[in-house]
Amino acid sequence: MSAAKISVAKKAMNHIEKKLSKNMILGIGTGSTVNFFIEELGKFKNYFKGAVSSSDASTILLEKKGIEVFSLNDVDEIAYYIDGADEVSPENFLIKGGGGAHTKEKIVASAANEFICIVDQSKMVQRLGAFPLPIEVIPESRSLVARKIVSMGGKPVYRSGFITDQGNQILDLENIDISNPKELEIILNNIPGVVENGIFASDKPEIVLVSE
Secondary structure, three states, X not given: OHHXXXXXXXXXXXXXXXXXXXXXXXXXXXOHHHHHHHHHHHHHHHHOOEEXXXXXXXXXXXXXXXXXXXXHHHXXXXXXXXXXXXXXXXXXXXXXOOOOOHHHHHHHHHHEEEEEEEEOHHHEOOOOOOOOEEEEEOHHHHHHHXXXXXXXXXXXXXXXXXXXXXXXXXXXXXXXXXXXHHHHHHHHHOOOOEEEXXXXXXXXXOEEEEOO
């Protein structure tokens, strides 16, 4: 599995390498595949200005590689956002958030000119939903959100002991129909107390690179 992740990380680096410029800001996602990309990116740290990170974990890795990390508030443009996924549909819709960072991942992805998703072959599915759908919730709203989800036919599972970088909690949603990802993404985000859910439909990637 590591070989596949290294392979697709190198493929992503090859995709952007010749387009790097001294003033360029990159968006960097979170997860094991992205960690291999950060390893590759470190070799080119002098060819671009810096990065906006989607998580504290990725920030630590970027800084260890000598890559300056900026707040999204302090940059005008993100050229590329590179991130993995837990599931990818044929339409490039995603489920993300297995690592609990999907809220900031979606924010940075929406700010980027181009979203490049990097995955191994096992993440490619015909239809989203086998992987539990993470929903970040404000702690005080967790039970309310869970009841709303149950009324929709889903099964919410509290990710016990996990706190997001924003100080919130995660419900992992099972047994929910994701045949219309765009619609479900909006419906879930309209539940009071939901910060963000892990469907990437409105902000899906322009490019999905898959390991050989």
